[in-house]
Amino acid sequence: MSLMHTLGILTHPDREWETIREEHESTSKLYLSHVILLALIPAAAAFYGTTVVGWQIGDGDVVRLSQSSAAQLCILFYAAMLAGIYLIGKFIDFFSMTYGVESSEHRGIVLAAYTATPLFLTGIIAVYPVLWVNMLAGIIAVCWSVYLLYEGLPILMKIPEERGFMFATSILTVGLVMLVGLLAISVVIWSIGIGPEYIS
Secondary structure: OOOHHHHHHHHOHHHHHHHHHHHOOOHHHHHHHHHHHHOHHHHHHHHHHHHHHOEEOOOOOEEEEOHHHHHHHHHHHHHHHHHHHHHHHHHHHHHHHHHOOOHHHOOHHHHHHHHOHHHHHHHHHHHOOOHHHHHHHHHHHHHHHHHHHHHHHHHHHOOOHHHHHHHHHHHHHHHHHHHHHHHHHHHHHHHOOOOOOEEO
16 A cells, blocks of 8 residues: 555645555555665666766766675665664654654654655666766755655644644754764775775
């Protein structure tokens, strides 16, 4: 049922959030039928784009990653996406009492998973690893995910829109902190010699 919500969450989010709220879907079912499948899109696209298509800086040669290096990075990227959804979802549940959410309405992972849907789907653009194209697609996906977060949180958690706005803003802050932390970890890993292997 989860994948059936994918189109609805993009075309008529208000009605779809209502439907999702009534389903009371378990975390394991949500992961198996939605998150695990959709998170494969950007990971697989990035593997193909970096190993087969490659990218070019200015008039230089086309650069690609070796298959083993790209596989390692894409597996880590995939695992980070799965873990990120879970961690943000748990943060939402942890802080939901502060915003007056009843314990029976703690659906942080559901909210995080469906909010990330545009990011997962737009990840297909990674098959064409050109910086400005990927950045443009990423900005559009992030904007749509932010909209889904602000729109869906009060519906899913059954709280007033004013409280939902403040709650959603705090979630965005945590998401940004997690992103910065992930970038810092990447820099540390690369600095100790574990990085991508390039081929021309």
